[in-house]
Amino acid sequence: SQTIHQWPATLVQPVGSPLSLECTVEGTSNPNLYWYRQAAGRGLQLLFYSVGIGQISSEVPQNLSASRPQDRQFILSSKKLLLSDSGFYLCAWTSGEKLFFGSGTQLSVL
Amino acid sequence: SQKIEQNSEALNIQEGKTATLTCNYTNYSPAYLQWYRQDPGRGPVFLLLIRENEKEKRKERLKVTFDTTLKQSLFHITASQPADSATYLCALDMSMTTDSWGKLQFGAGTQVVVTP
Numbered sequence: 001s002q003t004i005h006q007w008p009a010t011l012v013q014p015v016g017s018p019l020s021l022e023c024t025v026e027g028t029s030n031p032n033l034y035w036y037r038q039a040a041g042r043g044l045q046l047l048f049y050s051v052g053i054g055q056i057s058s059e060v061p062q063n064l065s066a067s068r069p070q071d072r073q074f075i076l077s078s079k080k081l082l083l084s085d086s087g088f089y090l091c092a093w094t095s096g097e098k099l100f101f102g103s104g105t106q107l108s109v110l
Numbered sequence: 111s112q113k114i115e116q117n118s119e120a121l122n123i124q125e126g127k128t129a130t131l132t133c134n135y136t137n138y139s140p141a142y143l144q145w146y147r148q149d150p151g152r153g154p155v156f157l158l159l160i161r162e163n164e165k166e167k168r169k170e171r172l173k174v175t176f177d178t179t180l181k182q183s184l185f186h187i188t189a190s191q192p193a194d195s196a197t198y199l200c201a202l203d204m205s206m207t208t209d210s211w212g213k214l215q216f217g218a219g220t221q222v223v224v225t226p
Contacts, residue, residue: 006153036216043114043199044154044216090153097203098144099214101153 006102023091
């Protein structure tokens with residue numbers, strides 16, 4: 001069966017510090033991968049999606065970036081975090097129409 | 111992108127009753143619409159998908175309708191239980207090509223609270 005791993009579960013970072021969130025998927029090949037962000041009380045905002053290794057599409061201009069170094073690995077990064085980057089970050093995958101989400105990372109930028 | 115509206119107020123309902131949630135959208139009708147459940151601090155979990163040519167879809171105690179004329183989907187939980195307490199999100203397909211699967215736009219969700 002397929003599983004998705006996302007870590008860390010919580011993260012507290014100072015403004016201006018770098019960020020690296022990692023997501024891996026097991027049990028499937030060539031999935032579409034996604035990073036979403038959820039601000040408190042708001043809907044999920046699509047940040048990046050990838051249809052293959054090295055192929056990244058950005059949905060929202062910001063100081064975040066994403067990379068897909070391997071087929072089932074998706075990384076979200078930032079060189080310098082802003083207060084507005086705080087939120088609940090979710091990785092997801094699909095090979096069809098429905099999304100399978102990871103457990104999320106609660107990021108607090110202070 | 112389009113605007114997706116879900117009731118922002120929590121829906122408080124007594125156990126055994128039917129909860130009905132609304133999802134309205136403003137622009138183009140998507141090829142399909144999905145509903146997810148999200149528990150606090152967890153990622154959303156897929157519940158149901160309904161296509162534009164389908165009027166109704168059922169899964170156990172869940173029922174979804176899709177009216178492209180009204181640009182609305184209704185989500186029903188029948189015989190509700192306290193375990194159904196969660197936030198329910200609707201999501202619309204944003205893409206028309208297979209290489210963009212999973213490009214979903216989500217509503218903010220409606221919290222359902224089922225009391226015994």
